[in-house]
Amino acid sequence: MPENSDFDGQFDGQTRVTAIQQRAERLGGGEDCLVIIHAPDQTDLGKRFLVNRAITTIGRGQDNDVVLASDCVSRKHGRIERQGNELTLVDLGSTNGTYINDVQKLKSAYLLRCGDQVMIGDTIFKYLSGSDIEAQYHEIIFQMTITDGLTGVCNRKQLDQLLTADLTQAQRHGRPLSIVMMDIDYFKRINDQYGHLAGDTVLRSVASLLQKRLRAHDRLGRYGGEEFCLILPETPLDKAVQFAEELRALVANSEFSTDTHKLSVTLSLGVATYTPGMTSVQLYQRADELMYAAKQDGRNRVRSQ
DSSP states (O other): OOTTOOOOSTTOHHHHHHHHHHHHHTOOOOOOEEEEEEOSSGGGTTOEEEOOSSEEEEESSTTSSEEOOOTTSOTTOEEEEEETTEEEEEEOSOSSOEEETTTEEOSSOEEOOTTOEEEETTEEEEEEOSTTHHHHHHHHHHHHHHBOTTTOSBOHHHHHHHHHHHHHHHHHHTOOEEEEEEEETTHHHHHHHHOHHHHHHHHHHHHHHHHHHSOTTOEEEEEETTEEEEEEETOOHHHHHHHHHHHHHHHHTOOEEOSSOEEOOOEEEEEEEOOTTOOHHHHHHHHHHHHHHHHHTTSSOEEEO
8 A cells, every 4th residue: 555545444345335235225215315425434335314304403413313423523513404395405503514516515505406415524425306216226326336435436346347357358459558556645644734524625636637637438446545546448558658647747736625725736656558468466566566666756756667
């Protein structure tokens, strides 16, 4: 793992998938609800909270309807008010705020729409409503088995499957295949100085920025902690290095906003390309070694084989 990593085991794919599948098997009913799609405790993934009362309260205190046992959550954090078929989300002056769809901090009452994501502390919910809630829920369950809930990119399990498939195609047809390993420099300092919520914001923002720059057939995944991996099918080494340099500059020249600060971050990147006989594990390892070399050379740079 990269130095200063905050990796906490959250990418244990089998544990994650099993917990989500078990949650789906226990599903019943079809009322409006909030579903947890990201949480510090992996066993909470897929947990559903009905919002069928006139007022549904959310907070750390045990007297809330939705209890989130996290120091990032205020005792009385927010509430959802029902008027007919409409649900309105209100922040109750919480310390860390309430966010809609990752970027919009609530400053006034917000009318919830089906599919909205609500971030309270270090937990992210998705709001479901309508006549097909069962189908929506099971689609979320499927997406959670292949997607990292925090950043929205592929999770490690899906990343491994995609790389294996692309490697098979490269072997069979003699096509180029490259990968880029990327690590956010000094990420632990962000968590230590500004808090884990700021760190989460940076992770989401970096992932979103990278995702917007990718080609249709490229695949970005969260490899672990603050480390991302980019799979570049049909891409020889020289083109992969050029693209990695563009991504490095894109991130270095961007500013990322947290609740209280504007931060600049950089990436260290390692680029490796497939050679005959190489396994996916070996390709990962080679790119990871090159990424370490970029860090040792001063960070905010690209190194390739």
